[in-house]
Amino acid sequence: MSTLDFTPDEMMTIAASRALGNDDVCFVGIGAPSAACNVARLTHAPDITLIYESGTIGTAPEALPLSIGDGELCDTALTTVSVPEMFRYWLQGGRISIGFLGAAQLDRFANINTTVIGDYDAPKTRLPGGGGAPEIASSSQEVYITMKQSKRGFVDKIDFFTSFGHGEGGDHRQRIGIKTKGPTLLITDLAIWKPDPETKELTVVSLHPGVTKDDIQATVGWTVKFADKLEETPAPTADELKVLRDLKERTRIAHEGRKVERKGEVA
Amino acid sequence: MAKFLELKDAVSSIISSGDSVAFEGFTHLIPHAVAHEVIRQGIDELTVIRMTPDLIYDQLVGMGLVKKMIFSYAGNPGVGLLRRVRDAVENSWPRSIELEEHSHAAMANAYEAGAAGLPLAVMRGYMGAGLKDVNPNIKSITCPFSGEELAAVPALRPDVAVIHALKADRKGNVLIEGIVGVQKEAVLAAKRSIVTVEEIVDDLEAHPNACVLPHWTVTAICVVKGGAHPSYAQGYYGRDNNYYIAWDKVAADRDRFQSWMQENVVAASTNVFSERVEGLEVNQ
Numbered sequence: 051m052s053t054l055d056f057t058p059d060e061m062m063t064i065a066a067s068r069a070l071g072n073d074d075v076c077f078v079g080i081g082a083p084s085a086a087c088n089v090a091r092l093t094h095a096p097d098i099t100l101i102y103e104s105g106t107i108g109t110a111p112e113a114l115p116l117s118i119g120d121g122e123l124c125d126t127a128l129t130t131v132s133v134p135e136m137f138r139y140w141l142q143g144g145r146i147s148i149g150f151l152g153a154a155q156l157d158r159f160a161n162i163n164t165t166v167i168g169d170y171d172a173p174k175t176r177l178p179g180g181g182g183a184p185e186i187a188s189s190s191q192e193v194y195i196t197m198k199q200s201k202r203g204f205v206d207k208i209d210f211f212t213s214f215g216h217g218e219g220g221d222h223r224q225r226i227g228i229k230t231k232g233p234t235l236l237i238t239d240l241a242i243w244k245p246d247p248e249t250k251e252l253t254v255v256s257l258h259p260g261v262t263k264d265d266i267q268a269t270v271g272w273t274v275k276f277a278d279k280l281e282e283t284p285a286p287t288a289d290e291l292k293v294l295r296d297l298k299e300r301t302r303i304a305h306e307g308r309k310v311e312r313k314g315e316v317a
Numbered sequence: 318m319a320k321f322l323e324l325k326d327a328v329s330s331i332i333s334s335g336d337s338v339a340f341e342g343f344t345h346l347i348p349h350a351v352a353h354e355v356i357r358q359g360i361d362e363l364t365v366i367r368m369t370p371d372l373i374y375d376q377l378v379g380m381g382l383v384k385k386m387i388f389s390y391a392g393n394p395g396v397g398l399l400r401r402v403r404d405a406v407e408n409s410w411p412r413s414i415e416l417e418e419h420s421h422a423a424m425a426n427a428y429e430a431g432a433a434g435l436p437l438a439v440m441r442g443y444m445g446a447g448l449k450d451v452n453p454n455i456k457s458i459t460c461p462f463s464g465e466e467l468a469a470v471p472a473l474r475p476d477v478a479v480i481h482a483l484k485a486d487r488k489g490n491v492l493i494e495g496i497v498g499v500q501k502e503a504v505l506a507a508k509r510s511i512v513t514v515e516e517i518v519d520d521l522e523a524h525p526n527a528c529v530l531p532h533w534t535v536t537a538i539c540v541v542k543g544g545a546h547p548s549y550a551q552g553y554y555g556r557d558n559n560y561y562i563a564w565d566k567v568a569a570d571r572d573r574f575q576s577w578m579q580e581n582v583v584a585a586s587t588n589v590f591s592e593r594v595e596g597l598e599v600n601q
Contacts, residue, residue, distance in 0.1 A: 080395055103421060104343050104496045116558045117394030119344025121549055121599075124495045132528075133343050133368070133499045134429045137422040142441055165418075170451045176406040178392030178399070181369070184446040185422040214445025227466065228444050305558045 056286050058239035059198075061258045063089060063294055064286045066150075066196045066237040075099040076148045077141060077186050080118050082196045083150035085297070086237075088114060092293045101140065103182040105131045113304035114297060122304075137182070141189045149190030151183055153197050155208045158251050158272050159222075160195060160215030160233035162187065163208040170210060180212045187213035193233045199240050199269035206271045216250035240266055242283055246275070256281040319489030319512075319535040324587045327511050327537040328354045335384075336476040337364040339428075339507060340373055342548060343498030344394060344556070347373055348481040350513055350544035350590050353582045356380050366475055368424045368499065369394070372547065372564050375401040376582070378414060379574055385415040387473070389424045396561050400568035410571065418452055423470045428499045430472035431506025443468045478507035481545040482530075483552065484521065485514045489532030492521045495551030497528045509536045513544040515553050543590035546597075554597040 056064075066086035070076060072095045078087045091098050091110065099108050104119035108128030115123055124130045131140070140146065154177055155163035164183065168174030187193055193215070197203060215233045216222055223232050233252075236243035242256040254266055255277045267274050286294075322330070332338060332355060340348050352373045355363075364385040365374055372393065377383050379401030391399050404410045419427070426438035439458060449455040449468070458469040480500040482491045491512050493500055504510045512535050523529050547557035547564075567577050581589075 104345070105498070106496065115395070116561065117344045117556070119394070119496050119498075120556055120558075121345070121495065121551060124345075124551065130496055132497050132501070133421070134425040134502060137425045138429075138440070142422065165447065170447075173407060176391070176398070176403045179388070179390050179418055180420050180446070180448065181390030181392075182421040184420040184444075184448065185440075185442045188444040189441065211445065211447035217445060223445075226445055305562075 054285060054288060054291060056291055058258065060286060060291065060294055061283070062196060062198070062237055062239040064290045065242060065258065065283050066194065067093065067290070069194060069235055069237065070095050070098055070148065072097045074147045075101065075145060076150055077101050077103070077146045077182075077190055079151045079183070080115070081152050083152055084114055085294070086196060087150060088297060089290070089294050092297065093290060101146065103133070103136060105133055105136045107131065107140070113301040116305055137185065141182070141185055144189065144191070146186075146190040147192065149186035149193045151186060151193060151195050151213065153195060153203070155203055155205050156195065156197065156236075157205060157208045159217060159219045160236065160245060160252055161208055161211055161217065162195070162213040162215060163210045165210040165212045167209055183213040187215065187232065188228050188230060190230060192231045194235045194237065195233055196237045199238045199266070201269060201271050204270040204272070216245060219250040220248070222250075240269065251275055253277055254280065256283045258283045259285045319485075319532040319538050321489065322537045322539055324350060324354050324513065324539040324541055325358070327539050328358055328360070331509050331511055331536055332360050332477050334360050335362045337366060338477045338479060339366040339473065339475040339503045340479045341367060341498060341500045341503040342481060342545065343368060343496055345496040345498065345548060346481045346493065346500065346545050346550060347371060347548035348479045348513055348544065349373055349546060349548065350481070350541040350587055351479045351511055352377055353585070354587060356382065356578070356582050366473060368421055370399060370402060372561065375399040375564075375568055376578065378402050378405050379411070379568070380578060381411040383414050385417065387417040387419070389419045389421045393561055393565060396565050400565070401574060404571070417454060418448055419455070419470065420446070420448065423455070423468070424473070425499055427470050427473040428502035428506050431474045432502040435472055437469050437471055439467050439469050441467055473506055475503070475507040476509065478503040478510045480504060480510070481513045481541075481550070483514065483550055484516050484518050485512070485538050486518055486521050489535060489538050490521060491530040491535060491538070492523050493528040493530070501528055501530060504530055504534060510534075511537050511539065513539045513541040515542055515544070515550055516540065541587055541590055543592070543594035546590055546593040549597075552599065554594040555599055557597055
């Protein structure tokens with residue numbers, strides 16, 4: 051299967067999908083996490099429970115939603131609850147096994163910034179902010195993160211602590227009273243990372259096919275630690291690639307939407 | 318007791334300059350038609366409250382009507398950033414705005430506390446999060462029973478809540494279905510409210526546990542078909558995702574934004590919304 055052509059993006063989504071199981075109850079962030087969760091559902095984990103913060107529980111969209119609240123999420127859900135109920139009973143109540151997040155900036159202890167680049171009161175770039183993420187990061191039993199590697203994103207020091215990962219490392223989570231595990235897995239376009247059991251520093255445990263240690267270091271703003279027994283991520287199978295590409299094609303068609311000319315067109 | 322009003326009369330009699338106004342709708346049922354009427358009437362110095370500011374606040378902020386924004390996620394969902402909000406925050410254009418930023422969980426809890434008549438919301442949240450260092454309205458409280466330290470935020474009690482719902486009956490009882498968000502909480506937390514609906518019906522045909530706002534909880538009801546566009550109305554029309562994608566380019570440029578707003582909002586009227594959802598209808 052290793053002779054198949056695939057992009058780093060596809061490898062990232064598929065590697066992330068493999069980390070999810072049938073019994074997981076997954077709080078899904080939009081973008082890369084949403085693609086990975088739905089590939090898992092369409093391949094090895096058909097009974098996985100996907101939850102979007104708009105209140106949809108057990109959703110099974112035909113195409114990927116553009117937003118966390120597209121109508122199809124509700125149409126295909128087991129049930130749809132109010133947003134206060136979603137955050138109080140389901141997330142804060144401890145019923146989420148995996149919170150799946152993306153990030154704009156990430157540090158070596160898996161702390162996430164999606165709030166500002168620069169100073170909070172006079173930002174160079176005002177990003178959207180945390181949304182559900184600050185509590186997804188502390189109330190989900192575990193957190194998986196997926197994002198592409200770049201020097202801009204993988205930084206020595208994040209500009210703002212939107213969502214707490216492992217803080218300064220070690221037992222920092224427990225010290226501030228957080229009882230959940232926090233980030234246990236990071237899947238990028240180049241590798242799979244896991245926090246060191248003691249220091250909690252993110253460590254590369256598996257390189258995607260064709261990726262070198264130098265490729266990793268070139269896209270990361272701190273000195274990267276690699277596991278002693280570094281593995282190679284199995285390449286996507288033909289079946290995994292077909293499921294992902296079909297999903298992306300259905301998504302493209304769904305987002306094309308209507309073709310009627312009308313007033314108020316913004317394009 | 319809900320009054321049936323024309324939208325322009327509802328807005329002029331219920332929303333005043335300087336009010337705090339929550340336009341709610343979590344991706345679904347966003348009350349765009351009301352915001353456009355507010356823009357036409359030039360009601361300014363507003364404190365706007367909303368979990369996901371979305372395009373609706375990008376437009377209000379870009380038109381200079383907002384003094385302060387209370388929010389938890391200021392993005393164009395699935396597309397990127399809100400460029401008019403960014404311009405206001407980063408460059409004070411067309412004016413500076415004050416931000417009060419929370420997480421979704423805190424906003425949802427704060428609306429619920431407002432609806433419940435409580436002064437504050439208590440939750441297990443903001444642990445290790447930077448927002449509590451920049452927002453003085455995030456504090457902690459110790460549980461008197463367990464000793465656990467929890468986060469506390471003030472209840473949201475807007476002057477006005479604005480929502481779009483699916484339908485109302487002739488008495489003014491309102492039905493919301495699908496992604497119900499925080500609209501019920503926002504209306505019950507607010508002093509006054511405006512509800513736009515797709516249609517008025519003889520019978521809501523609501524199941525026993527449906528999300529219904531009784532007529533005596535709503536100040537005014539206005540029929541605006543398509544009034545959520547480019548958001549959507551479950552069972553009526555789908556989300557105009559292309560519009561969200563295309564908005565990114567309109568909002569990226571100050572001049573283009575202003576001319577677009579002039580043509581499509583300032584010089585338009587409420588009845589354009591029914592045309593904007595043509596071709597997006599879903600089978601009921």
